[in-house]
Amino acid sequence: MGRIKFNGVLLLMVLQIFLVTTTTGNETCESDQIMKEQCHIHTYKTVKPLLDYIRQVRNELKQGETKENQISKLNSDLMEKYHEIVRIHETFMKEAALLNEYKNKVIKGNNDLQLCQNKVDKSESEISSQQNIILKLGKQLSINYKSTNLENCQFQLKSLNSRLIKKDENIKGFSEIIKNNTExxxxxxxxxxxxxxxLIKHEQDIQLCRSEMNKLNSTSENIREEQKKIQLQLNESETKLIDKVKENQLCQSKLDKLTPTTCISFRENTGVHQLNVSGIGLFNVLCDSQLAGPGWIVIQQRVGGNENFNRDWATYRKGFGSFESDFFLGLEKIHRITSLQRFELYIHLVAENGSTYNVRYDDFKISDEDNGYALSLSKFNKTIIGDGMIYSGNMKFSTFDHDNDKNDYVNCADIHKNGWWYAYGFDCPLNAPYTYLRWCDDRYTSLKEVKMLIRPKEAMTK
Structure with missing residues (x-):
């Protein structure tokens, strides 16, 4: 009986707690306000990297022509934030639906509790009725000693006890249900x-995001205005730059007219002078006016054997050596010079015995690098020695790393340790090692000095 009353009181306390909880919802406003401020701080920390990123984008937009692309990226980021807000709103709607579902479950639990309470009350009423019957039977037993009535009472008592046990089990089950429903x-x-x-935090996030979107939109307008100003400045700078380039081109044109392209302008002034040739610009050459008159450019010189002429293609292309000793002017420079006009070639030879020989070719030039700096010679002017370059005409230049000769078995430049216009290897390379320097005519004259000079053909008529 005491257990039944205790369970009933517990049920009433649970119902009162639930009613108090539902009626005091307004009293949590203060705690909700504190939570709102904390959520605001957390949201600011979350949004702060985005603000820093926008400031960085604003600074970068001021630095060059990539500002429009970065503004587009910023707009894309804003759209992503907008879509994120839409997703958050959808989440809110789902949470609201879940809350309604929870409320329905609570209402259903309350109804179940009320049903259980009704069953408990009914059971207590039945137990009280049965106890009254037992008391009545006890009185009858004390008055009436008849065996038949006693047996009936005993049978009824047993029946009542079994029913009481069953009621206790039902009450235990109902108590477990109430406990589970309470939990x-x-x-x-x-x-x-x-x-x-x-939900409160999400609402605050939405408000902050909307505020930031408004700020970003206004910032984008300011950035566009600044971009227009910067574009105007760039246009003005570009105009000034174009004017400056034109001035430089004009100055360069005047300088080109003042700077000679051959040694003819220096007349009798033998020595190192500066030429200006299209495609190369300014570079130094050795002008010679003593061996065969004024206007000669020395393109190759062997006067001491101090320079190694077994060089690769890149070195022969650029040129090497010293104007005061042995040198080779460079295939690219020779090509650029001889492409301007018609040049003649003069070769000055000094034999080991001191004898001096001179060789002339009326037309001399070499092609560009794509054609292997091929040699073009014409009309050998006969002297007391023969034509030692008869096999080199129309041949491409060869080095140990560029085999352009006609010999299918060996690289003549690699075998003879120098770069030259080789045909089959029977040529007369004036770039040969100093101890093997020869003029390859019918006498194979050994040499101790060689100079190759070129001059515009028109200088002969002046």
Whole structure:
């Protein structure tokens, strides 16, 4: 009996707690305000990297022509934030639906509790009725000693005891149901509070995001205005730059007219002078006016054997050596010079015995690099020695790393340790090692000095 009363009181306390909880919802406003401020701080920390990123984009937009692309990227980021807000709103709607579902479950739990209470009350009423019957039977037993009535009473007593045991078991079951419903109700209330806090935080996030979107939109307008100003400045700078380039081109044109392209302008002034040739620009050459008159450019010189002429293609292309000793002017420079006009070639030879020989070719030039700096010679002017370059005409230049000769078995430049216009290897390379330097005519004259000079053909008529 005491257990039944205790369970009933417990049920009433649970109902009162639930009613108090539902009626004091307004009293949590103060705690919700604190939570709102904390959520605001957390949201600011979350949005702060985005603000820093926007400031960085604003600074970068001021630095060059990539500002428009960065503004487009910023707009794309804003659209992503907008879509994120839409997703958050959808989440809110789902949370609201879940809250309604939790409320329905709570209401259903309350109804179940009320049904259980009704069953308990009914059971207590039945137990009280049965106890009254037992008391009445006890009185009858004390008055009446008849064996038949006693047996009936005993049978009824046993029946009542079994029914009481069954009622106790039912009460235990109902108590477990009430306990489970109470725990489930507490769980639902916790989830409800959690969902409310999440909903408040999301609403604050939406407000902050909307505020930031408004700021970003105004910032984008300012950036566009600044971009227009910068574009105007760039246009002005570009105009000034174009004017400056034109001035430089004009100055360069005047300088080109003042700077000679051959040694003819220096007349009798033998020595190192500067030429200006299209495609190369300014470079130094050795002018010679003593061996065969004024205007000669020395393109190759062997006067001491101090320079190694076994060089690769890149070195022969650029040129090497010293104007004061042995040198080779460079295939690219020779090509650029001889492409301007018609040149003649003069070769000055000094034999080991001191004898001096001179060789002339009326037309001399070499092609560009794509054609292998091929040699073009015409009209050998006969002297007391023969034509030692008869096999080199129309041949491409060869080095140990560029085999352009006609010999299918060996690289003549690699075998003879120098670069030259080789045909089959029977040529007369004036770039040969100093101890093997020869003029390859019918006498194979050994040499100790060689100079190759070129001059515009028109200089002969002046």
């Amino acid at each position: 489930h109700q507490k769980t639902l209330e916790l989830e409800l509070e959690k969902s409310k806090s999440i």
